[in-house]
Amino acid sequence: MTQDTLLAPAAGDLAAEDTRWWRDAVIYQVYVRSFADSDGDGVGDLPGIRSRLPYLAGLGVDALWLTPFYVSPMADFGYDVADYRDVDPLFGTLADARDLIADAHAHGLRIIADIVPNHTSDRHAWFRAALAAPPGSPERARYIFRDGRGPDGAQPPNDWESVFGGPAWTRLPDGQWYLHLFAPEQPDLNWENPEVHAEFADVLKFWLDLGVDGFRVDVAHGMAKAPGLPDVGHADQVEMLGTAVLPYFDQDAVHGIHREWRRLLDSYDGERIAVAEAWAPTPERLAAYTRPDELHQAFNFHYLTAPWEAPGMREVIEESLRTAEAVGAPATWVLSNHDVKRHVTRYGGGERGLRRARAAALLTLALPGSSYVYQGEELGLPEVLDLPEEFQQDPQRLRGEGAGRDGCRVPLPWEGEEPPFGFGAGAASWLPIPTAWRDLTVAAQRDDPGSMLALYHEALRIRREHPALGDGDLRWLTGPPGTLVFVREAGDGDRRLACAINMGDRTVRVRVHGSPLLASGPLDVDGEHVHLPPDTALWWDAEEIA
Template sequence: MTQDTLIVPAGDLGRDGTRWWRDAVIYQVYVRSFADSDGDGVGDLPGVRNRLPYLADLGVDALWLTPFYVSPMADFGYDVADYRDVDPLFGTLADARGLIADAHAHGLRIIVDVVPNHTSDRHAWFRAALAASPGSPERARYIVRDGRGPDGAEPPNDWESVFGGPAWTRLPDGQWYLHLFAPEQPDLNWENPEVHTEFAGILKFWLDLGVDGFRVDVAHGMAKAHGLPDVGHTDQVEMLGTAVLPYFDQDAVHDIHREWRRLLDSYGGERIAVAEAWAPTPERLAAYTRPDELHQAFNFHYLSAPWDAAGLREVIDESLCTAAAVGAPATWVLSNHDVKRHVTRYGGGERGLRRARAAALLTLALPGSAYVYQGEELGLPEVLDLPEEFQQDPQRLRGEGAGRDGCRVPMPWEGEEPPFGFGAGAASWLPIPAAWRDLTVAEQSGDPGSMLTLYQEALRVRSEHPALGDGALRWLAAPRGTLVFVRETHEATGGDGAGRRLACAVNLSGGTVRVPASGPPLLASGPVHTDGDHVELSPDTALWWDVETSGRQGGRLT
């Protein structure tokens, strides 16, 4: 049995429309895989625009769109050639304007990706750098160095690419340029004031078009250690987020984020920035969300936590305490476009689906902001058997199973055969499994036992219940293998017993457990049996129930 403890994150509630980002549910749209409007097999901005009613009905608060800028697509848009225009594959700048306006009309905010660590090798700046001579202003925009050894034939240091292999490529004139990712993604030199000015202009361009914020790709990058020292180790990808590296999480990166925060604060409407950041300690990660820096940081520790009560409890406690130390909201995410889908990570099949349903209720009950990756509301699994000819992700070069194509398979919307309404064409850029006919939006809509209905109900309760979102969490004593906590309104924590409370219990064990539960049930992820002031939870099941004195009846159990 665990001790009754209380954790209260800092910060004001966001339900009244202020500081909206503190408890928002943000839906990640992987644009090329969401909806195809023109039948070419690739998702696009008009496709997203057409599906806005679905997202509004789902109950999310905002959309995060992956890159749709002009790009040769060496890394599916994270190699940007023009930050101020839309790639024809995804539509036009007019389509972007229309999508932003329509999203706002549906009550949805729009967050777009910004990629500041590197550009495409097709960017005008890098083309100018290739044409210029060593030591030129054009090359000073990037990290270009002479090689080591008598003839400069060795890379300037031992840094390795996140995608595998050396992080340096030699130019025809003998110099080397840095690319911490693919060779087609040269790293910018953020010691150059011209780079700062350019990105301030890029942010202003999209803010003026009405976007509500930015997801900052590789927010821990940009700044490199003075002198570019060797790491002294191989297999550096295994060190990401766990060890100090001279090319990630350097102190100087926070100066950049402070500049951007001042810019964001100069606009009305509470525009935000979200850090994709890896850091070796919780304290280092929290630094990205100090009051004068970014608003949120992705919680990768929660995403990677095993299906284990003790392990999850430790990650949740650490996340809440770390966020509270700098007054930031915690964030919670189960899947995204870079990791294996959590239905599969949790065991796959029926077991993985049960756990994913329980994880959804756990995640949406925690204090702070939550992210939903497209398709998780349908219970989509990872596609593990994609034919080799379709596998295009540059990360697959790290070895077998390292590619990310399997979590990027397009959304199934309706129908009996692939591509299930993804587009008007007969095919999609990645093939959709025929077995997904039972997972389409149309098939799950209106089914009280479906994953889609569970998400719709959970998001509805979350939006209506005053104890959910930002606020306090109180752990309660619980049987081994379970997590039980209460969410409370500010009034409920004031000591007079007023206000509303919601309790959440999650059974992560392999057997049925009996948990004290006084109050009307609201929502369950699987079979439960109520017995007076107790409830029996089946394995891998979560339950929400109202804890209040008014006697209001709760909703049905699904």
């Protein structure tokens, strides 16, 4: 299958669209363990989320993406699922899930559940059965078992490496090896087996019938493997993720799975959606996941990793819009999530990182398409870089120093002067919250008009109310060196919103013919011009565009 074929919209199976809410939705990611703890055990849970729904509705987001809350031994914090149709007792009960979905809908919020189809837990009933069955059995055919290489089969079947470090194969006492692209506790499923297809169709139906509005598809690029499982031929394969073709990621056959799922989603009322977590070597290959008969959105990691400089950022934005438009999909924009260092820290940390994060929020929310907000970014939370060793549990830390993701998963600070800042009724949280976050709590920022929380509240309000924002087109304007300046127009052309962001190192003068709406930081107005400092963004209601 060629790249041009991948990008060509496939025919048929398109459901009638009503509101197309997902094309410009603001979706808030809830990392369940770290959002709100209802029972005082130090771990966030579903009733905790339910208790904070008024906060989320008041913030102005459209939907919540919940990380996995299914039954799991938590080798990878829930991304190793032992039972896809039940809630882990750590997070609540199935009744709690039903209540949360219903209550979220009553608050005008949709629920996106995380689904993990590339692998299960090694505690899943299927894998337990596979371990008890002999080589060549139907039970083992649900996973990827192979004999080893060498005269005694003591070498792995190929040279594939785990994303978490080390070989992607583990040998059993009977001599066979099983594939796990992540931790050994996460064996990969065999998606060439029809039984796997049927099982996941049933799992999706279970949650759709319970009322979820869609799914975030974990490792959406990983289910299909190249025929014959050929060697990569290179070491340090983790460095190739998202930049090179690999025999275990972004194989063309994965798109058939997503077409099956789209047909299932389209059979339900209410515009149920799927969002791909997919790493692909080019924007064109990423866009293939969002053709009209496949998934609705794909995370734009090219934007997340874009440099803080105007030419590079503009190139990523233009490329993202171009490739999304080629398949009729909305672009998506994300600054942080539970797998990457928080962007306040990535952008330099301290006051500079905070200024840039404020400016990036206005840039992101002004772009065409859908935006994602990772919990705590509306508070300006930085990465926690000094977690004590005894608290670091992320299996990804095995890659080496600084590779763990614990620092972006520290629980939210809600109120009070001392940790755990209202996260729960207990005296501690599963990861310790820094004492310095007392000034970053929701309560501390709620009534401060200059806070990050106030900026997000106002930006999301304007985004909801201004007809030029959300889905649509973007037109670039000429600005001073080091800046990005563009305008968004309403469909009838009567209303325009312009955005300027200064990513340079000196203050610049920008012409603003219209009414300023929101700025990420202080600036000086001089008639029809503003003096825009470095790392600052401005929105204005544009009356005239030169």
